[in-house]
Amino acid sequence: MLPPVLTRRIALAGLAAAAVGGVVPSPAPAAAPQNGQQAPGFYRYKVGDIEITVVNDGVSRMPLVDGFVANAGKEEVQAALAAAAMDTTVYAGPYNPILINTGSRLVLVDTGTGEAAFRTSQGFNGRFLINLAAAGITPEQIDAVVLTHYHGDHINGLLRADGTPAFPNAEVLAPAREHAFWMDDGEMSRTGRPRVQDGFRNVRRVMAGEVLKRLRTYEWDAEIVPGITAVGTPGHTPGHTSLVVASAGRSVYVQGDVTHAPALFARHPGWHFMLDVDPVAAEATRRRVYDMLVADRMLVQGFHYPFPALARVERSGPGYREVLVPWSPTL
16 A cells, blocks of 8 residues: 555646646557568578578478388487477478578579468468568579479479579579489389389479579589588488588588488487488488587588577587577677
8 A cells, every 4th residue: 555645646646637638648558460470581690701691481390200200209209309399299390591692693502392382381381482582682683593402392492383483593503413313214213112202203393494404413522603512411312412601711511401300310310311312321421410510610501400590519418419509680
């Protein structure tokens, strides 16, 4: 209860306000209509003199099924997701293509799921072109698209929803070994795995027509664009490739799908993802690359890491743990 003096002062103040304005105004409602839309998903950082823009394409929403990890039970996978405070019934995997601005070239690394996926996924993915526009970049400005491998979430964005090229002024650079595998009719006929067969059909759909005319293959251990060197990281697919972006004494390792969700495949590097074409080779690659990232304290950009998907890696028990780089308001 307020002291009598304060109570009297409050009453007198109210009377004075009423005398001046006639009435004492009641507080205005503070409610505002809900927006219902997510903020644009892009983030920039510098590697020496190179500017990198991470442009989120959304997330996948895959029901967690038996065989999601070929050599671990569903219960083990659910326990790992629970330990990371993630949904244990659905695998939500982010998609994070990046743009590399060298000052003379504007290079897109991987494309996301494509414009058509925005409708079919009800907006969960297919968001790359929307977020690209929010970042102030047009598809016409991109002069090269570098592909790490030929899975749909990395190549489908080469096409608009109507089947025309999404990046009309860009050449398409693809790993020579990757292109040779997926375009080989013999390899397609020999696979007995339905998901790999689906991959072959999708590659033939996308890597055709105008896209194929613009294609140039590249080899491993070569600088494919000034400041960008290709590194062979096979297993997830036969020609799977990572990139090292380097400038002015700094570098970042762009790992593609060396791991998918780090809460699963960095913590458990021996787990074999259901989409690995050669899971044994993928595991060997993962351990080799992550041992190097730990030893060299090298930044890593993960396509399926939580946005903005930039981290350092440290050892954690029998596996590894990503330490996401803090958001910065400046480059």
